[in-house]
Amino acid sequence: MRSPSHRLVTCAAVLWLAAALLACEEPPAGSTTGSDGSTSQDSGADAAQEAAADARLGGPDATPEVPVDAGEQVSDGGIAVADAAMPAADTGSVTTPFAGQCEAAFPGTPTGTWRHPTASAIVVGQGGPNHRARDLVVSPGEQVSVRAHFTYGVMDKDLQDEDVEVWLRRCPDWMKLATLTTDTDGVVMAAMPADLPKGEYRLRFLVMGDGASTDGVLAVWPAGTQAIVTDIDGTLTTSDWQAVQDVVGLGEADMYPDANAVMLQWAAKGYRLLYLTGRPQVVSRYTREWVEARGFPPGPVQLNDDLGTFWPLESNVQEFKAGRLTEIAGKGVFWRVAYGNATTDIGAYAETGIPKADTFIIGEHAGEEGTVAVSSYAEHLPVAAAYPDAVQP
Numbered sequence: 411m412r413s414p415s416h417r418l419v420t421c422a423a424v425l426w427l428a429a430a431l432l433a434c435e436e437p438p439a440g441s442t443t444g445s446d447g448s449t450s451q452d453s454g455a456d457a458a459q460e461a462a463a464d465a466r467l468g469g470p471d472a473t474p475e476v477p478v479d480a481g482e483q484v485s486d487g488g489i490a491v492a493d494a495a496m497p498a499a500d501t502g503s504v505t506t507p508f509a510g511q512c513e514a515a516f517p518g519t520p521t522g523t524w525r526h527p528t529a530s531a532i533v534v535g536q537g538g539p540n541h542r543a544r545d546l547v548v549s550p551g552e553q554v555s556v557r558a559h560f561t562y563g564v565m566d567k568d569l570q571d572e573d574v575e576v577w578l579r580r581c582p583d584w585m586k587l588a589t590l591t592t593d594t595d596g597v598v599m600a601a602m603p604a605d606l607p608k609g610e611y612r613l614r615f616l617v618m619g620d621g622a623s624t625d626g627v628l629a630v631w632p633a634g635t636q637a638i639v640t641d642i643d644g645t646l647t648t649s650d651w652q653a654v655q656d657v658v659g660l661g662e663a664d665m666y667p668d669a670n671a672v673m674l675q676w677a678a679k680g681y682r683l684l685y686l687t688g689r690p691q692v693v694s695r696y697t698r699e700w701v702e703a704r705g706f707p708p709g710p711v712q713l714n715d716d717l718g719t720f721w722p723l724e725s726n727v728q729e730f731k732a733g734r735l736t737e738i739a740g741k742g743v744f745w746r747v748a749y750g751n752a753t754t755d756i757g758a759y760a761e762t763g764i765p766k767a768d769t770f771i772i773g774e775h776a777g778e779e780g781t782v783a784v785s786s787y788a789e790h791l792p793v794a795a796a797y798p799d800a801v802q803p
Contacts, residue, residue, distance in 0.1 A: 509609025509630075511708060512581035516614060520621035525572055525591075530619055533570075536563025542694035543615055543626030545710035547684070549741045550608060550632050555599040558615040558624060559691070560592055566692065568596030572619055576600040578628070579612040589618075606630050608803070610682075610708055624695060627710045629682070633742025634803035637682040639735060639759075640673065642697065643689070644751035644773055646706070663700060666772065668787035670706050672794055680800035681746060683709030686734060688727035688754070690714055731758035739763070746800070749784075756781055 524530040543558040558576075560569040569592055576587040576598070590598040598615070606628070613626040631637070644650040647663040673683060683706075689697055691713050698711050714730050731754065739745060739762060748759040751773040759769045766780035770790065777783030784790045 509607045510579055510581060510611035511609070512579070514579055514581060514583055516577070517584055518575055518577055518586070518614065518616045518623075520616060521573075521618045522621070524619040526570075530569065530572055533562050533567050534620060536565055536567045538562065539617075539620075539622040539624075540566060540692070540695060541615065541617070541622060541624035542691055543613060543624050544691065544694075544715075545627040545629070545712055546602075547629045547631055547710055547712075547738050547741070547743070548602075550606070550630055551604055553601070553604045554628075555601045556613060556626055556628060558598050558600065558626065560596045560598075560615075560617060560622075560624075568592070568594070569617070570594050570596055572617065574598050575616040575618060577614045577616065578603070579614075580606070584614075602628055608632050608635075610710070625698065627708070629684075629710045631682060631738075631741065631743055632803045635682055635743045636680075636746050636800040636802060637684055637738075637743050638673070638676045638747055638749070639684045639686050639745055639764075640749040641731075641751060641755050642685055642687040642701070645669075645749050645755070646673075646701075649773075650752070662703075665704050666787055668791065670704050672787045672790055673706050675791060675794045676747075677707035679794075679797065680802055682743075682800075682802075683707050684738070685709055685711040686731055687712070688714050688730060728754035728757045728761075731755070732761035735759070735762040735764075746797070751775060753778070 539560070539562055541558065541560045543556060546554055546556060548554050558574070560572070560574065561567055562569065571594075572592050573589055574592060575589050577584050578587055579585075587603070588600060590600060592598055600613075600615070608630050611628045611630070613628055614623055615626070616623045640646065643663075646665060646669045648666055677683060685697075685701055685706075687697060694711070694713050697713060701711060712734060714727065735745065735758065745759075745762060745764050747768040747770060748755070748762075748764045749770050749772070750756065750759065751771060753775055756769065756771060756775065756779050760766070760779075767782060769781040770784045770793075771777065771781045772784040772787075775781075776785070
């Protein structure tokens with residue numbers, strides 16, 4: 411259960427809710443609120459999660475290397491189709507350890523003191539923290555900075571001119587990158603090392619004054635990386651409207667049964683995962699917590715940078731998703747399959763060049779525009795299993 415302070419809704423999130431309620435005359439079919447908000451996994455998800463962990467870390471039960479036929483892929487109907495865009499299969503193995511994935515105790519310790527004790531006490535007194543960091547996908551050697559924003563309370567009050575430590579989990583230990591000071595917008599821009607090997611690295615931004623923190627992910631994906639993209643609302647959750655339910659504190663959004671098992675199946679086969687949603691950055695923390703609490707495999711969670719782009723039925727969400735996927739594809743990443751539920755997902759994936767035979771849609775738009783319908787994730791598991799294992803660079 412989240413504490414009351416943890417469950418405070420920011421002013422921006424309230425505006426997001428109000429606009430969302432005006433976006434449709436009535437909730438989509440199937441938006442009934444669940445009764446328990448359970449985060450437990452079934453046995454299929456448990457087994458898949460164990461296999462995913464072994465494969466990702468090169469453990470004893472890791473999936474053996476299986477050469478990928480660059481000319482074939484298996485669609486939901488079991489028909490082999492041409493796929494000229496498939497990367498070459500001689501650059502790596504599904505069993506290659508992926509850097510940054512480990513258990514390591516976080517060593518950061520807040521000082522408990524503020525640069526501005528009076529002013530910052532007023533900010534913190536506004537309510538619980540709603541800090542958020544933006545996940546990035548980069549190429550090896552690329553020099554980037556990660557943006558983190560620090561706010562408190564229902565008014566999303568910025569924490570100004572206060573110290574924040576920046577940490578990166580570079581296994582087997584955490585590495586302190588810097589101590590930065592927030593600007594007048596409550597933001598820090600943290601420069602990342604350019605020498606990181608391929609991997610997915612957990613970041614942590616620690617406020618020195620009170621010990622509040624927020625996490626992010628820096629995914630270093632070399633050219634040739636094979637990845638899966640999935641929407642969240644209405645795709646992993648049972649309806650788009652449950653995003654609103656989760657944010658305002660009316661209960662946890664319900665997960666489609668076995669949605670996590672399907673994504674764990676892809677991870678066990680060596681594919682990287684990107685969670686891509688039209689939600690605004692202001693609800694980043696809630697989104698990341700929902701994904702992690704339900705045992706989905708690790709991967710960057712990317713949200714829209716535009717607060718006004720809030721509802722997945724809007725064309726600007728399609729523009730955002732297509733732009734982000736195209737940008738990452740420009741780094742040499744190959745999108746193997748895509749999951750969604752909305753027409754905006756179908757459009758964005760098509761704009762990116764993902765074949766309709768590899769575009770899996772659940773919900774009322776399932777099978778539209780030549781996509782592959784997903785009636786349930788339990789029935790879809792064998793379909794995912796039939797795809798070849800990833801062979802990563």
